[in-house]
Amino acid sequence: MESYSQIAWLIPLFPLVAFLVLMAFGRQWRELGPYVGIIATLASFILSLLVWIERLGDKADNYTWNALEWLKVGDVSIRMGFEINNLNALMLVIVSLVSLLVNVYSKGYMHGDDRITVFFGYVSLFTFAMLGVVISENLLELYIFWELVGLGSFLLIGFWYHKPEARAAAKKAFIMTRIGDLGLLIAILLLFWYIPSHSLDFTSIHNALSEQLIPDHIVTWVAILIFIGAIGKSGQFPLHTWLPDAMEGPTPISALIHAATMVAAGVYLVARTFDIFQASAVAMDVVAYVGAFTAILAATIGVAQNDIKRILAYSTVSQLGYMMLALGISSTITAGMFHLFTHAFFKALLFLGAGSIIHAVHTQNIHEMGGLAKKMKITTWTFAIGTLALSGIPPFSGFWSKDAILYEAYHGEHWGLFAIGLIAAFFTAFYMARLFFLVFLGKPRGTSEAHESPSVMTVPLVILAILALGAGFVQTPFNGWFGEWLTGTETAEHEGAGLVMIVSTIAGLLGIYLGYMMYLNNRISREIISGPAPWLHKLVQNKYYLDELYSAIIVKPLKALGSMLILFDEFIVDGIVRLSAAAVGGVGKVGSRVQNGQVQTYGLLTLLGLLILALALVGRRFI
Template sequence: MDYTYSQHAWLIPLFPLLSFLILTAMGRGAKKTGAWIGTAAAFLSFVFAALIFMERLDGAAAARTWEEWKWLDIAGITLHMGYEITNLNALMLVIVTLVSFLVNLYSIGYMSDDDRISTFFAYVSLFTFSMLGLVISSNIVMLYIFWELVGVCSFLLIGFWYFKPEAKAAAKKAFIVTRIGDVGLFIAILLLFWAMPGNALDFTSIHNAFEGGEINEGLAALIAILIFIGAVGKSGQFPLHTWLPDAMEGPTPISALIHAATMVAAGVYLVARTYDIFQAAPVALEVVAYVGAFTALFAATIAVAQNDIKRILAYSTVSQLGYMMLSMGFGSDLGYSAGIFHLFTHAFFKALLFLGAGSVIHAVHKQDIREMGGLFGKMRITAVTFAIGALALAGLFPFAGFWSKDAILAEALHAGRPLLFAVGLIAAFFTAFYMTRLYVLVFLGKSSEDDHAHESPLVMTLPLIILGVLAVISGFVNFPGEPWLAGWLWGETIEEHANWNVILLSNAAALAGIALGYVVFGRGRQAGNRETAGGWHGVLRNKYYIDEIYEAVIVTPYKAIGHILHAFDVYVVDGIVKLLTAATVGIGRAGIKLQTGQLQTYGLVTLLGLVLFAVLLAGRRFF
């Protein structure tokens, strides 16, 4: 067999794993050295991922699988551990490694004053390793192992500043809420094991079984919906979205990594990786489409009323992930590829926006956009690159977000889904509106009271520039009417016609949102301070009170049950144990008093015993 880079794809996750082990062994003393070790490992992974991606450009879409390690062999059932390279995960490898490398490079400046900087880079390396292992997994059990490891790493990084109560609470919330979704995925794996011919769980066998119709539609729908529940948890879809905005308590570079290329991307990737199951179950596709559409609009409206710069971007991520799920729910080749295309472009402009927000926070030490203003003149690189990211997110031509969002909206019309198209268009309007609000209040208008803001160092601005370029050019891989990416992902020629109505409407929605946002907030920071807390604005600012509803309906009753069970444990269970203990101790102490060593006492006890025995014997005969 000819040599290929793909057959050594296992090296890609190995580099960050070695970085994690080295940094853990070095401890806190590593400091700057540890930061560069983590960054170098991410760069090596990116180089190898890029080589594999280029190798796949000229080849077919067929998967290449290496499963050399027999992991389990029980009762005739064998499970191998290995890796598989497809066009889909070759693209994901480039996304994850490139964003991870840029986040590591940026973090050298952002985290430079943190005493636990080497620990931070160790955690980031473990996080990257986990996501890369998930991407190249050859079977769904192996994917699930890395899926859970990704959850553990998010817990460690969201709660990195563990001395802050908010960070600890956010880490626990993320871990617990995503576990709800993970239960669904776990049950789906059990059903697959039961239903699959030969109990095979590798992705090739799953593809063959569901494409060949070997699994009935009802069971396929149940498995697909359970898998989607797992994706809902990881990708922050309604109703398991509440953990994602709170995750902003972690360091900003981690917010960029989670939102652009790792944890939340894992949910969309899971649906794409098991897409054969969804295509065999039209009901499941409907669930995916409508949950995605609702989440896209729901989160976009919430972002309008948030004031924390990172939380606005967090709800933006929830909304954009909804777009991706919406597209996947169409069940078509173009819908699938449009969702992946949006995942691809979103990774770059969302990483850019979060790192840009981090640059602002690094300069002004604030996160409330109402307390900022006039930063354009003081932070030109950050301001320009952030504007590029905002325009790409708004979906304005010719930025990357326009091409991928347009592909989703066009497929919605082509699939005969006017309602979903309308929801997507309205969400696009809100996206442009809240990003204009954010940009105007932060970078334009009058300066805030803090006049000491300055541009971030080169190690932080260089990743912004690279991501800014990608946020402009990455959309050109898939022109309307010439879907190169779609054809490459599927390994076949896919025809698509440019829909000029969609192009014009999507740009009109973006321009309308930008114009309205500038009219409302263009007078600067003071306009933002006059926002009221009542009415619909109060509802949006409080996120439709979803957290409060969960607290009242789920958390409080469970706490009450916990208090009741605790009282039962203390007063009933422990009470019986303590009663038996006290009785035993009492009898023992009484016995001690009889063991005095005095003959008279023993004689008296013996006499009393004989009298008692006689009374009992007489009573038995009498009665």
């Protein structure tokens, strides 16, 4: 009897078929379109769940199929296939579950949109690409799906292409992630060159590293280049500025991209190639410090934003920084992947909750909301659970996974990184408290017509809220099941874990308390920072002017260079072409006048020819 792992190739196939069907028959299936997407994703989730349950058994063997020979050059054969292990079995469940809930939610949120079938088709394509990334058997195959994820994000972010902001955001996301993708491509080429067998499957890469077949400095460069690819997809500094702008897409897409799919791809890539990073201490430090800097940078920016989706977007950037920090300082992938696991649920919950709010009040500015707790009870309670989970308050899931990261920094005596993690946790709790108190408990402001969203939107919120509450218990200082199952290694005793838990909880509670005193109780002035230091508030509100800096040092010089090249092309290249064409045309005109069939013209030309010949002979004689 075949195992479920042997038919796991069907998991990405279901959404691919849905995409093809919706693109072929979408206009005729306007009412059925959403159901096609939902059913396909449901099939992927059920099979993913069966694969995951199958792998819960003791020491389940990895399954690899790579019998498809895609390309053969000489003795080098490039194969395609799929691989199932504990890491990607977990990712299959996360991606398919969140995608399923987003599809169900979108049926209500996108109701009435003229291009609703196109929307569900794009979502299916995006889901297919991400599931392909997860089960890819080698790096080249992963890269192909990786690029397809970029295409899907471009289509979804720019779905409302009639809005100039959406078009600009889609182009920005596509171009900035391509910068990172170039790093990943170069890393793949280096591995292909230095691995004697030229095999790019993960087993061959592991063996090459174990046998030290790749020079140490090349390993470092490969790891850093792979991380550059992850920086692009996961919105790490300095390629993070596309991710908040991606909020111009429909809100369900914000949840899909920011929770468990595109941005998680970078973290998954580092975890999938963790052998390479472990072989280079320099690369591990790069991952840790870039992640830590991104976490604190985005957390401070989130404090001063007023758009509910952008606050959550910068929160995503910050939490992804936490994940990278964990991967850079740990000997295993447990802490980083554990936070990815919990974050997928509570961040999807928060984005879909934000969509429910926007659906009700038709604004994204938190200062134009207020008092929604009385009118949107389900959204309020589920959003509160997501807020507490993100803020790292026990016993919600985000507390356990964030605590695991802080413990890794504490246990490894990375005191600077530990301090950054605590400060970022404080800011996270503060800006989420600010958001929650202003939107749900503050004074009503223009929300008189607000009402609860339909059940097709609230049911996914409830499911995600349950997961945001309970998912963290799979890995605690008292229960190391998640890490043991994921990595196959026993969890060591957590000395000092209690102290870390207390300190991290205090940081989160202080952030919430400060938010309460400033935005609900009003005992602390909201101008506590902007009053004495307005420049600092303006600096943070304008995202440290990084977009303006990039525009000044990259965009404008490139545009100037482009203008110069256009002038060169128009006056030099095109000028030569036009001159050549004019010369040929002139010769043709002269020839047409000469070859006119008149005898006297031919006689005159003959006489001129004889005269020229005679002059040439005379000149040659004297010379």
